[in-house]
Amino acid sequence: MLEEIFLNQQLGSWGLTNFLRQAIHWAVAHGYSLEVLLLLLLLPLAITLVALARYLVGIQGLGVFTPVMMAVVFLSTGIIPGLLLFLIILLIEVLVILLLRKLKIHFIAKMALVLLLVCLGFFPFLLLSTKFNTTSLFNSALIPILILILIGENVAEVQLRKNPKKAIRATVETLILSSLAFFVLSSLVLRRMMLLYPEAMILLVAILDIWIGQFTGLRMLEYRRFRKLLKK
């Protein structure tokens, strides 16, 4: 359907109102994939959403790029398998860390050791996977799995050790944010809008960013945190 819209697009001469569409057409004509180009244009929107969640709602997660990175991973694995995969990886990592707790060696070396065991720990899952005929998932998504392992590593080793309560909260928040970002990146409606009106969309995102950036009101979760003060 996107292809159809694309092929039927009538563009006049280059100008301020159609320069992005012109650029897309030029890129596609030179062999780039329309899918990838639209994804590229939707990324800022996904990150804006993360910013919105942080400054207006109060959901922080683990930084800005982790959720978007995870959303990109989910694009290739699908959201439910992706989330499951991440939870499995996290579980293995936490188990390994608990196992190595007593071992007193340098921090980075230990992280490498944890990673080693986690990668080994994947083999049982591969076995299980062949039983359920989902081998394709693991094959097609080897790089995404690697990314998930590294993100999980950060959660398990760095965050959990520093402050377990905060780490759990940040992880749950990251999962929420990455799901949101996933829906932005995979939404057909948004893709279509981006294809039809990319200039207006980008302008809108920029305005939204500036507005969020200047917001000094309370975040939604802060209304709860300071509810007793607000009642006064």
Add this chain to the structure above:
Amino acid sequence: MMITSGNVLGLNARNRLFLSSNKKEGRRLADSKLLTKRLLRKSHLPTPAILAIFRSPQEIMDFPWEDLPENFVLKPSKGFGGQGVVIVKKRAKWAGEWYLMDGSLVTIQDLRFHALEILSGRFSLHNGSDVAFIEERIKIQKIFAKYVWHGAPDIRVVVFNKVPVAAMLRLPTRESQGKSNLHQGAIGVGVDLATGITTHGVLDGQFIRFIPDTKRKVNGLKIPQWDKILTLAVKAQETVPSLGYLGVDIILDKERGPMILELNARAGLEIQNANLAPLKKRLERVEGLEVKDTEHGVRIAKSLFAERFADRVMAEEGIKTIRIWENVKIVTGDKKKVEVKAKVDTGAWKTSIDKDLAAKLGILEASNVLWTKIYKSSLGEEKRQVINLTFFLAGRKIETIANIAGRKNLRTPLIIGRRDLEGFLIKPERN
């Protein structure tokens, strides 16, 4: 949905409106405990002593750990939120072994290893490399002993424009392992700036009235040497003017009194819950005031942000009924009481007093003037001084601030505003 943020300071407002007054060099200083300590020492402000500094693994290995005293604290210089801090409680049976706060044993090997971990940056703000150091442990004042599980409580004072705007006593708990950081599970207790008496408590975002597992109330504790604490907090900011919005952590040593533990360039917001007082209005109130010196800053804080204990007074004495015209006794400069006729005026917020009368009573001395403000009105510019005022209304002592005004041609030289009428009922008919 987000209209009535009111006077509560949220993270957005803190970061954008107030942290902008913290310059880069100041932040760099506050983020390194060692740099902070060096500067404090240079400015002759008291801070706990450093017993050892480890910049390289070699220094950790070469250090004579056996010679360390009975108790001490091992800290990362760039740690935050109390992470990576090891508090050693006392020596164990054998040399080179100590007990931690929870009673577990720690050896030289363990401590060396922990110090190495600190150097590798495991606890530092951006996981960059770090420096470890050993600090002496402070002997706490007796009155705190019953309030903490183990460890030393400290007092966080937020200072803005050289005026303390809020204070909080931080009590370590079992969960926080003797540390006084709220994120680690310590209790935050609000403190009245005028008196140093504790008010409300928060633990993990929940309001508490008692210290958990005890019958000890969190409120009503009077922190000793309160004036010294506030003065020290203001002095800290005078030493680091590049931190306009500063959290100062002060610890009370049994013998040496208040000492600065560390400075904080991003003081948290939970202090609002602990005091049940929103910060934004206080900050705006203080912004731009011309503060002459340390003592002036403390004085402004005490008069502006004094907790109104009206509820308690009401509970003890009941609500008092007063009339529109009342005779009040003003405390003069030489601590005498002089009776003056006053009008109770619910249309005014602040109390005002006639200039000549104030001068006569000796309360217009420069040392009693808090600040001078210029008001613009239809009559042109008018300079108005604000002073400290203490008076007795219907037998109740009221310590407040008052505007100085020319009231020569008016019926009374004093009007009492709403600010000072809490706990009173006003009968509107003529006397």
